[in-house]
Amino acid sequence: MIVTRAKLIDLARREAETRAASGDVVSAYLVGSVAYGEPLLGGTADVDLVLIHAKAPDVDREMVPLSADIHLDIVHHARERYAQPRGLRVDPWIGPAISGPVFLYDPQHFFEWAQAGARGQFFRADHAVARARSMLQSARTHLPHPLPPQLEADTLLETTLDGANAAASLAGAPAAGRRLLLDLERRAQTLGRPEVSDGLVRLLGIDRCDGREVPSWLGAWARAFDAASPLTTDPRRGPQASRPGTGELPGRHGNLDRRLGCPQRGLNDGRGGLMKTFVAVAGNIGVGKSTLVQLLCSRLAWEPFYEPVGENPYLADFYTDMRAWSFHSQVFFLTRRLRAHRQLIDHPTSAIQDRSVYEDAEIFARNLFLQGQMADRDYQCYWELYQVLTEFLPPPDLVIYLRATTDTLRHRIELRGRGYEQQIQTEYLEQLNSLYQAWIDNFTLCPVLTVPSDDLDYVAHTSHLDLIVTKMREKLEGKEEVVFDPEEVARVNGRDPGSG
Numbered sequence: 001m002i003v004t005r006a007k008l009i010d011l012a013r014r015e016a017e018t019r020a021a022s023g024d025v026v027s028a029y030l031v032g033s034v035a036y037g038e039p040l041l042g043g044t045a046d047v048d049l050v051l052i053h054a055k056a057p058d059v060d061r062e063m064v065p066l067s068a069d070i071h072l073d074i075v076h077h078a079r080e081r082y083a084q085p086r087g088l089r090v091d092p093w094i095g096p097a098i099s100g101p102v103f104l105y106d107p108q109h110f111f112e113w114a115q116a117g118a119r120g121q122f123f124r125a126d127h128a129v130a131r132a133r134s135m136l137q138s139a140r141t142h143l144p145h146p147l148p149p150q151l152e153a154d155t156l157l158e159t160t161l162d163g164a165n166a167a168a169s170l171a172g173a174p175a176a177g178r179r180l181l182l183d184l185e186r187r188a189q190t191l192g193r194p195e196v197s198d199g200l201v202r203l204l205g206i207d208r209c210d211g212r213e214v215p216s217w218l219g220a221w222a223r224a225f226d227a228a229s230p231l232t233t234d235p236r237r238g239p240q241a242s243r244p245g246t247g248e249l250p251g252r253h254g255n256l257d258r259r260l261g262c263p264q265r266g267l268n269d270g271r272g273g274l275m276k277t278f279v280a281v282a283g284n285i286g287v288g289k290s291t292l293v294q295l296l297c298s299r300l301a302w303e304p305f306y307e308p309v310g311e312n313p314y315l316a317d318f319y320t321d322m323r324a325w326s327f328h329s330q331v332f333f334l335t336r337r338l339r340a341h342r343q344l345i346d347h348p349t350s351a352i353q354d355r356s357v358y359e360d361a362e363i364f365a366r367n368l369f370l371q372g373q374m375a376d377r378d379y380q381c382y383w384e385l386y387q388v389l390t391e392f393l394p395p396p397d398l399v400i401y402l403r404a405t406t407d408t409l410r411h412r413i414e415l416r417g418r419g420y421e422q423q424i425q426t427e428y429l430e431q432l433n434s435l436y437q438a439w440i441d442n443f444t445l446c447p448v449l450t451v452p453s454d455d456l457d458y459v460a461h462t463s464h465l466d467l468i469v470t471k472m473r474e475k476l477e478g479k480e481e482v483v484f485d486p487e488e489v490a491r492v493n494g495r496d497p498g499s500g
Helices: 005-022 085-090 094-099 110-119 125-141 153-171 177-190 195-203 211-228 289-300 315-320 322-346 357-370 376-391 406-416 426-442 462-476 486-495
Strands: 025-031 045-053 061-065 070-078 102-105 278-283 303-305 351-354 398-403 448-452
Touching: 005 025, 005 045, 005 070, 005 102, 025 094, 025 110, 085 094, 085 110, 085 125, 094 110, 094 125, 125 153, 153 177, 153 195, 177 195, 278 289, 278 426, 289 303, 289 351, 289 398, 289 462, 303 322, 315 322, 322 351, 322 357, 322 376, 357 376, 357 426, 398 426, 398 462, 406 426, 448 462, 462 486
Parallel strands: 045 070, 278 351, 278 398, 303 351, 398 448
Antiparallel strands: 025 045, 025 102, 061 070
């Protein structure tokens, strides 16, 4: 299973709801890289959760490890801290955070009220300058007076990073250390002051660092990290952080897979454990989705989930008057698909789904609308229903998109010999292909593996299926860039007897 942004947001939401049920949490929101859709850095991430309490909390901050590489970074605020929302416009940290977070829990609409007050005139130039000055003042407070000949390393880092954030906050929200180092150069260029980024590099000594020396530092760094971060059983804070790459961590929260609601069955997770995995296969009519699902499940011993079977009671009316009955028919199909998706999520073992819930709306309902077979009012209602419902559905771990030209689609439709499909027009397949490509280009809920189906015949050639399984495993194990290189496909074709 690959950890996705949607799953981490769902995890944070459940954490907030659990805390609210057993405590005095008034509101909760998510900030930071997960909230803003930024990718994980080196496979690691902090899930930055802010809890607003009715009274002063016992602790200011918790670091709750979910795995060796994923942590919940929970900040606790008292409600009174938000009592004057207009004052938050110049707060260097809360101001930017409250202006664009992910809402998680706000039954009394307190956070909504505070946000509305803070957002007003938030982007005014004088407010941006006030936030930057506050950050600069924070940097100065770290410095002892008078300045000693040498500064302690932590003092130098705190001062340097706060000073860099003072500049960075003029072109966006302040950022934590790693993000700041990666993003400061771009922000400095936006401000027309590239020397700000260059200065940070020199202050931290990065320009004097030989990359070949870094591996020799890791042993000492690991020992220092372990000495500074012992595990604790303090129930207020949970277990402390552990060095990345050392495996799962014990503690009251359990491991990441269990927190994400994933039974430990399925694809190997790369750490010696097995986890449930959910893959959806998407693609146009006749491309070979059902066949690939069958072959993959046979190979991996996973459970296949095919398109829901059941008579659509609106279908006869739909074919009589498409415009009048398209909305009813598509809502029926969407309902069946949503139910199947939910059943698949709750299924105890790894599974592969033939056609996803997203295709009903993104491809087929949209095509009806574009062809004038669904009224604008009906389509807008359907689209809003689809978006609301899918927000509550955990996405798959991976979508495998089978891409093929209409020539390949027509050939495969003819080979399987379904009478009712022989009347499908090439123009219709072309329209669906365009919609599929537009959808997959903008799909961000989970990783996508695009399979060049024109060049791969996994029914006739076992080596083609082997290649797909290999690429699928790479994607599920977290590799970001996984493609079917033309030369690689050609080599696979060359190994098969009788291939051209």
